[in-house]
Amino acid sequence: VPQNLTFSGFSASLPIIVGVSGGADSLCLLGMLHEAGYSVIAAHFNHKLRKESDMDENHVRIISAQMGVLFVSACADVKAHALENGLSIEEAARHLRYGFLFATAHKYNAQAVAVAHTADDQVETVLMHFVRGSGLAGLKGMQLRTILPPFDPEVPLVRPLLGLWRPDTESYCNENGLSFVVDASNADQAYFRNRLRHSLIPELEGYNPQFKQALFRGAQALQGDFDLLAEVVDTAWKKSVAEAVTDFVAFRQAELAAFSPAMRRNLIRRGAFMLCQNARDVDFAALTRASAFVEIPGTGQVDLADGLFLYHENGLVYLTLDEAGLPLDAYLQIQSEFALENDKFDLGNNWILYVDEVDGGDLLEQAKHNDDPFTAWMDADLMAGRLRVRMMYAGDRFQPLGMDGKSVKLQDFFVNAKIPRRVRKNWPLVVVNDEIAWVMGLRLAHLYRVTGQTKRVIRLQVTKK
Amino acid sequence: VPQNLTFSGFSASLPIIVGVSGGADSLCLLGMLHEAGYSVIAAHFNHKLRKESDMDENHVRIISAQMGVLFVSACADVKAHALENGLSIEEAARHLRYGFLFATAHKYNAQAVAVAHTADDQVETVLMHFVRGSGLAGLKGMQLRTILPPFDPEVPLVRPLLGLWRPDTESYCNENGLSFVVDASNADQAYFRNRLRHSLIPELEGYNPQFKQALFRGAQALQGDFDLLAEVVDTAWKKSVAEAVTDFVAFRQAELAAFSPAMRRNLIRRGAFMLCQNARDVDFAALTRASAFVEIPGTGQVDLADGLFLYHENGLVYLTLDEAGLPLDAYLQIQSEFALENDKFDLGNNWILYVDEVDGGDLLEQAKHNDDPFTAWMDADLMAGRLRVRMMYAGDRFQPLGMDGKSVKLQDFFVNAKIPRRVRKNWPLVVVNDEIAWVMGLRLAHLYRVTGQTKRVIRLQVTKK
Numbered sequence: 001v002p003q004n005l006t007f008s009g010f011s012a013s014l015p016i017i018v019g020v021s022g023g024a025d026s027l028c029l030l031g032m033l034h035e036a037g038y039s040v041i042a043a044h045f046n047h048k049l050r051k052e053s054d055m056d057e058n059h060v061r062i063i064s065a066q067m068g069v070l071f072v073s074a075c076a077d078v079k080a081h082a083l084e085n086g087l088s089i090e091e092a093a094r095h096l097r098y099g100f101l102f103a104t105a106h107k108y109n110a111q112a113v114a115v116a117h118t119a120d121d122q123v124e125t126v127l128m129h130f131v132r133g134s135g136l137a138g139l140k141g142m143q144l145r146t147i148l149p150p151f152d153p154e155v156p157l158v159r160p161l162l163g164l165w166r167p168d169t170e171s172y173c174n175e176n177g178l179s180f181v182v183d184a185s186n187a188d189q190a191y192f193r194n195r196l197r198h199s200l201i202p203e204l205e206g207y208n209p210q211f212k213q214a215l216f217r218g219a220q221a222l223q224g225d226f227d228l229l230a231e232v233v234d235t236a237w238k239k240s241v242a243e244a245v246t247d248f249v250a251f252r253q254a255e256l257a258a259f260s261p262a263m264r265r266n267l268i269r270r271g272a273f274m275l276c277q278n279a280r281d282v283d284f285a286a287l288t289r290a291s292a293f294v295e296i297p298g299t300g301q302v303d304l305a306d307g308l309f310l311y312h313e314n315g316l317v318y319l320t321l322d323e324a325g326l327p328l329d330a331y332l333q334i335q336s337e338f339a340l341e342n343d344k345f346d347l348g349n350n351w352i353l354y355v356d357e358v359d360g361g362d363l364l365e366q367a368k369h370n371d372d373p374f375t376a377w378m379d380a381d382l383m384a385g386r387l388r389v390r391m392m393y394a395g396d397r398f399q400p401l402g403m404d405g406k407s408v409k410l411q412d413f414f415v416n417a418k419i420p421r422r423v424r425k426n427w428p429l430v431v432v433n434d435e436i437a438w439v440m441g442l443r444l445a446h447l448y449r450v451t452g453q454t455k456r457v458i459r460l461q462v463t464k465k
Numbered sequence: 466v467p468q469n470l471t472f473s474g475f476s477a478s479l480p481i482i483v484g485v486s487g488g489a490d491s492l493c494l495l496g497m498l499h500e501a502g503y504s505v506i507a508a509h510f511n512h513k514l515r516k517e518s519d520m521d522e523n524h525v526r527i528i529s530a531q532m533g534v535l536f537v538s539a540c541a542d543v544k545a546h547a548l549e550n551g552l553s554i555e556e557a558a559r560h561l562r563y564g565f566l567f568a569t570a571h572k573y574n575a576q577a578v579a580v581a582h583t584a585d586d587q588v589e590t591v592l593m594h595f596v597r598g599s600g601l602a603g604l605k606g607m608q609l610r611t612i613l614p615p616f617d618p619e620v621p622l623v624r625p626l627l628g629l630w631r632p633d634t635e636s637y638c639n640e641n642g643l644s645f646v647v648d649a650s651n652a653d654q655a656y657f658r659n660r661l662r663h664s665l666i667p668e669l670e671g672y673n674p675q676f677k678q679a680l681f682r683g684a685q686a687l688q689g690d691f692d693l694l695a696e697v698v699d700t701a702w703k704k705s706v707a708e709a710v711t712d713f714v715a716f717r718q719a720e721l722a723a724f725s726p727a728m729r730r731n732l733i734r735r736g737a738f739m740l741c742q743n744a745r746d747v748d749f750a751a752l753t754r755a756s757a758f759v760e761i762p763g764t765g766q767v768d769l770a771d772g773l774f775l776y777h778e779n780g781l782v783y784l785t786l787d788e789a790g791l792p793l794d795a796y797l798q799i800q801s802e803f804a805l806e807n808d809k810f811d812l813g814n815n816w817i818l819y820v821d822e823v824d825g826g827d828l829l830e831q832a833k834h835n836d837d838p839f840t841a842w843m844d845a846d847l848m849a850g851r852l853r854v855r856m857m858y859a860g861d862r863f864q865p866l867g868m869d870g871k872s873v874k875l876q877d878f879f880v881n882a883k884i885p886r887r888v889r890k891n892w893p894l895v896v897v898n899d900e901i902a903w904v905m906g907l908r909l910a911h912l913y914r915v916t917g918q919t920k921r922v923i924r925l926q927v928t929k930k
Contacts, residue, residue: 006750130595131672133679135686139604144749195672203668207596207660214598220748221600224734225694227727232697262692269689283685284609285471 006163007144014111015039022056024180025116028169045097046075102151120166140226141219248320264291281305333426340387350465367450376438380456383432398436399446471628472609479576480504487521487646490581493634510562511540567616585631605691606684713785729756746770798891805852815930832915841903843913845921848897863901864911
């Protein structure tokens with residue numbers, strides 16, 4: 001009955017690696033693919049977890065030989081692997097088994113790894129996700145064809161029996177003289193999945209006799225929705241995300257704001273789950289707030305939930321758990337105080353400060369009309385030998401050049417200069433007796449400017465390598 | 466605790482109609498909105514289905530009076546309404562109740578109808594949809610704010626308590642001295658929803674103690690997905706659908722083919738469900754087939770499932786259950802035979818046929834070189850008085866002009882002329898003694914052409930009004 005194969009996009013030439021446990025599902029898969037004329041290789045992974053393990057392996061070896069199909073097998077210490085990697089036994093077994101199957105696919109230049117998940121497995125998987133409150137990614141269930149990048153970026157995992165119910169695979173085996181093993185642990189209700197299978201699903205069939213069929217079809221529809229959503233959100237993500245790393249996601253504000261609120265909510269939600277896998281409280285209300293916040297650039301921030309917040313900066317909207325992780329290399333930042341002499345200072349983040357003293361002359365005119373904030377010309381006689389670089393103090397005040405000696409709070413000066421709050425506390429300030437002479441890269445102090453009385457100047461230049 | 470209101474986008478001025486049954490949920494809602502300073506009107510619909518119905522109504526009237534809130538009520542014969550409209554009692558009750566609430570909203574120029582669905586109701590709703598195998602539209606659950614066009618196109622239905630659990634509403638009532646009625650039928654496990662509430666949900670909590678919370682949050686996430694999908698599919702639908710009526714959906718082929726396969730699958734799926742609400746077998750494989758079919762215009766058709774099929778025609782892709790419903794007005798079609806004389810004939814669909822006889826002269830030259838398929842010049846002496854218009858017979862053959870008298874099957878001629886199969890059987894054929902002289906609008910027969918020997922011509926012209 002090879003027409004029962006739900007997935008059939010195979011080529012006739014390259015082999016297919018079939019994962020065969022020895023149960024009815026996997027022997028049915030092996031038999032159907034073989035019968036359909038494909039080149040199949042039976043691959044058995046011996047988990048060595050049950051006393052029958054070696055017998056099962058031998059059983060698959062014999063059936064394969066009877067079919068005239070190449071048989072390969074492997075085993076590994078599942079318990080040790082679980083322990084080493086902090087995995088459950090099931091997770092460790094799956095990890096080792098898939099590793100073996102894809103390694104075999106690589107070795108034999110196979111077109112695919114085929115596994116024998118049935119419609120019953122699909123229903124159990126979807127139900128398991130439902131009970132856990134999964135989103136679309138879980139509720140859509142398993143796919144007919146998928147790529148598992150950790151195992152192989154190109155060879156697909158396919159599930160040709162996904163449209164077949166488990167009893168059909170047993171009938172196939174019986175009709176085709178394939179004796180199959182029965183895993184006694186499948187009846188063990190200590191396993192979550194087995195409890196679903198033997199207890200919860202029959203209960204749900206009491207509410208809807210067609211429950212399994214209905215759920216199976218529902219999952220198919222969700223798969224279509226999932227594909228489309230993944231596609232449109234991916235496209236929008238690529239368009240609007242400038243950088244996405246462990247500590248933050250930086251959206252380009254204009255692009256993000258140009259999307260509809262629903263798309264913005266989805267993008268911010270995706271970002272939130274990337275930064276914080278348990279972002280449980282990122283709900284509709286939070287996303288609606290965030291979606292409104294990103295529309296208009298400003299200096300504030302908005303809390304999302306779970307410690308996540310959003311933040312405007314230089315045409316970007318940062319989503320982060322902690323601003324400490326945001327990129328600083330755009331900004332002048334120091335970690336400790338130091339005295340200034342005529343020298344070259346590495347400020348970190350590729351910023352270099354050069355200090356030299358110059359005798360008056362032609363340079364004086366240039367100094368008086370300097371409007372490059374990254375260069376400061378100061379009257380050397382007013383400060384020579386007393387220059388230090390320090391970080392801001394609470395209550396710091398400052399007389400910015402061009403304001404006729406008016407004093408402002410440094411804090412307010414930073415706000416007006418649109419310097420993000422997070423980079424203010426480590427901003428380098430050149431001081432004379434603790435009085436601010438130059439907010440580096442931003443503004444000289446009125447008092448220390450070059451005037452007609454100036455004889456000698458100190459030139460400070462900060463540049464990015 | 467008005468900060469517990471999950472929806473709070475109300476204006477301060479216009480009243481809110483609150484549906485109040487007298488249970489804890491609805492009294493809590495009434496109390497919270499009143500406490501928050503909104504202008505509320507308590508609206509009670511008396512279903513008259515239980516012996517306590519009148520007592521409940523009176524209870525709500527008294528509480529409303531105590532609060533100083535306007536009280537309105539109505540009742541109707543739910544059973545009769547159910548019988549008349551083929552509805553279940555629950556459906557009929559809901560229909561009448563919502564009708565009353567929105568009529569009241571209209572009367573008092575209210576900003577919204579508020580109902581007291583809680584997080585528990587949300588979980589029960591989602592679970593009910595899950596058991597039935599619903600797609601995203603069901604699994605996303607109820608929305609905080611929604612428009613119900615059958616009741617009112619503008620006034621929204623809002624659910625301010627959707628984030629509150631049922632026990633919290635009871636606590637609120639107890640703390641605020643609001644005595645509430647307990648609907649005895651809520652415990653009746655004959656009702657599907659009550660069985661979910663009292664039996665299935667506790668069972669599911671055995672699998673995941675946080676089941677309700679998890680499901681509630683899952684639904685929130687799905688709501689975001691649903692909003693975005695609805696938006697992008699709507700946009701694509703408007704762009705690619707030329708016409709959508711009961712019998713068919715006509716997509717513009719070029720626009721449809723320009724979308725990604727995932728979007729095409731979604732559009733075709735949406736169309737399928739519009740035409741056939743139980744389109745259960747429109748699965749991934751069928752949609753993938755359909756999605757590939759629409760890419761390249763052709764003459765064939767592809768079966769989708771459930772009797773639905775797709776069909777290329779004149780730059781459109783039709784999705785239909787039955788081609789009888791497709792539009793015909795683009796085509797020449799007749800319903801019965803008739804004899805032709807010099808006259809004017811209304812062929813229907815705004816097509817008019819003019820017949821007149823002309824003496825030779827200058828017109829003969831024009832007739833010999835005619836290449837307008839909507840005009841036929843025939844040698845009058847070969848046919849005068851014997852012209853009829855009929856529909857095709859099985860096996861009809863024809864000697865198309867320009868093929869040196871070669872005879873072809875009319876069927877093949879239609880195929881080459883890209884005439885859709887469905888319009889062939891009623892295509893008008895002008896015949897002489899049952900022999901085809903003119904396939905109207907397409908080609909003259911070789912034998913009846915105007916030649917050097919022709920003395921008189923008959924001119925047939927078919928035009929669209």
